[in-house]
Amino acid sequence: MSIPSLDATGKVVVVTGASKGLGRAMALGFAEAGADVVVASRKLAPCEAVADEVRAMGRRALAVSCHVRDWDQCATLIDATVAEFGRIDVLVNNAGIAPVPPSLIDVTSDLFDKTIAVNLKGPLRLTALAAAQMTAGGSIVNISSKASLHPTPFTVVYAAAKAGLNALTKAAAAEFGPRGIRVNAIVCGTFHTDSLHASIPTEEMQSEMASNVSLGRIADADEIVGTALFLASDASSYLTGELISLDGG
Numbered sequence: 001m002s003i004p005s006l007d008a009t010g011k012v013v014v015v016t017g018a019s020k021g022l023g024r025a026m027a028l029g030f031a032e033a034g035a036d037v038v039v040a041s042r043k044l045a046p047c048e049a050v051a052d053e054v055r056a057m058g059r060r061a062l063a064v065s066c067h068v069r070d071w072d073q074c075a076t077l078i079d080a081t082v083a084e085f086g087r088i089d090v091l092v093n094n095a096g097i098a099p100v101p102p103s104l105i106d107v108t109s110d111l112f113d114k115t116i117a118v119n120l121k122g123p124l125r126l127t128a129l130a131a132a133q134m135t136a137g138g139s140i141v142n143i144s145s146k147a148s149l150h151p152t153p154f155t156v157v158y159a160a161a162k163a164g165l166n167a168l169t170k171a172a173a174a175e176f177g178p179r180g181i182r183v184n185a186i187v188c189g190t191f192h193t194d195s196l197h198a199s200i201p202t203e204e205m206q207s208e209m210a211s212n213v214s215l216g217r218i219a220d221a222d223e224i225v226g227t228a229l230f231l232a233s234d235a236s237s238y239l240t241g242e243l244i245s246l247d248g249g
């Protein structure tokens with residue numbers, strides 16, 4: 001038996017929300033591991049910049065504008081990927097938003113709909129469309145949040161959307177398992193990204209948050225890469241429908 005490898009050479013990987021933060025880190029990590037990468041988010045210019053970084057590593061890249069809550073744009077993303085690369089091996093449903101209403105009474109219909117649409121409705125459609133293109137060995141990685149397991153009044157809509165993403169992970173794993181396609185979620189703790197810094201802006205608040213983590217610190221964005229590569233690779237060939245906590249303890 002050969003030792004399992006995280007090498008992604010020859011794979012075609014689609015990452016949503018890849019223009020910055022955790023998505024960008026994973027896009028570059030997959031490229032470093034040998035994959036060709038489709039870099040998607042709403043704004044095309046930042047995706048093009050990340051795609052250029054992927055190309056600078058000697059891999060192929062495609063930047064696509066895709067608002068994941070729009071199912072037509074989800075279809076365009078998958079169609080563009082297949083047109084360019086002829087296949088999809090890995091989908092990372094990373095795009096997400098986490099608005100923080102001050103209380104339940106402040107949750108507007110619009111905030112509720114947007115939060116569910118970006119964090120759950122889009123990933124559901126992309127999962128269905130990508131799986132239809134995948135063959136055995138395909139892998140779908142959903143980026144969830146610790147909030148899905150430990151909701152607070154401030155995070156309730158986001159937490160509910162990510163809990164739905166967890167449910168989607170298990171349901172899709174059951175549906176696509178017989179075809180050899182695996183679906184797992186990374187349940188993220190706290191990582192240094194723009195969205196974190198927007199919701200927890202001060203160093204004092206970040207230190208307080210870090211003090212509740214066993215490792216005593218907030219993660220750097222690229223610390224998600226190893227787990228994403230593992231879930232996308234044959235090193236995790238018997239692992240599906242799982243929620244992997246990546247939260248520093």
Ligand SMILES: NC(=O)c1ccc[n+]([C@@H]2O[C@H](COP(=O)([O-])OP(=O)(O)OC[C@H]3O[C@@H](n4cnc5c(N)ncnc54)[C@H](OP(=O)(O)O)[C@@H]3O)[C@@H](O)[C@H]2O)c1
Nearest residue numbers: 017019021022041042043068095096145188190191193195
């Ligand atoms: N950072 C953390 O501590 C943390 C913790 C738990 C979970 N997460 C999850 O990790 C994922 C990435 O978070 P992050 O912190 O890296 O966020 P970020 O830095 O704010 O980046 C979000 C990315 O998603 C894209 N995006 C936002 N809305 C979109 C939409 N409707 N359609 C397509 N793309 C969209 C953004 O680009 P555009 O503006 O161009 O669309 C950007 O590329 C999210 O699902 C988040 O819930 C993060």
